[in-house]
Amino acid sequence: MTSAASSHLTGGLSTLVISGRVDADHAVLAPRGELVHGCAETLAKVLADLPAGVTRVDLDMGDVHFMDTAGLQFLEVLRECAGQRALTVTATNWNGQPRRILELAGLDTTDPVSGRTAAPAVPAPPPVPAASAVALERAERLRVLQTEVEQLRRAIASRPVIDQARGVLMATHGCTSDEAWHVLRETSQLSNTKLRDVAAAVTASADGDGPPPPPGLRTALQRALARRRRD
Structure with missing residues (x-):
């Protein structure tokens, strides 16, 4: 049935x-x-x-x-x-x-x-004859694609530490998983710091002997958390 x-x-x-x-x-x-x-x-x-x-x-x-x-x-x-x-x-x-x-x-x-x-293995762009507009367009499209792939690879490598940081924020501040993700992203934007570096700092600070986040990053994190509470 x-x-x-x-x-x-x-x-x-x-x-x-x-x-x-x-x-x-x-x-x-x-x-x-x-x-x-x-x-x-x-x-x-x-x-x-x-x-x-x-x-x-x-x-x-x-x-x-x-x-x-x-x-x-x-x-x-x-x-x-x-x-x-x-x-x-x-x-x-x-x-x-x-x-x-x-x-x-x-x-x-x-x-x-x-x-x-x-x-x-990401193939290198093929040789581009100067007179070929089609070849130039294909080379540019390949360059853009390679950039996207590199971003994907970095994201895959960063996922474990980002997941750990989300867990720290959820346990420490009562965030949901989605809220913790948005706090990390906003902290990254406010402090002009890579998301992976933000996550690593948050995770390290959760250890009893770990260093606190740098002042600028700590301020951005507090602002992002305060905004979440208001929302």
Whole structure:
């Protein structure tokens, strides 16, 4: 027996719409559009609205035609949901530019939710004949793609220390996971400090013998926490 669910599980941003169905304990979701800023929040809302009896979630990514570094947060939401609700989660059928980003970032395109990585080599731009406008355009597109891939790699490497810092803020200040993430990001922006360095300072200061964050960073962190309390 199968149970029917809404055929339109939509998020709030026009850049990404997630439709789907639920059959008994199995949800099949079909994101459509772009994995850019806000996509993780859209996905989190859809997952939160799934029935409690769902034990498996399969995403068909075939209609996602573009992604930037926000795609990493999208995958992180899937991983967190799988862990917190003991779900089996897959995200398959990656095509075009999103698949290329995953390949160059070293992620397994058949199962990027697992977090498995390969060791890809990013090819150097091909020689560009001076007279070829097409070749110039391709070289520039490759340069932009390589920059995005490097950002993805740094984000992957930074994730463990950022998760630790989120845990520190949640335990110390009673934040939710999302609130702790926003506090870290705002502290990074206010202090003009890399997010990974902010997270490392917060984590180190939680140790009884650890050094406190530098004064500028400490001030920015206090401002970000104060703003969260007001909100």
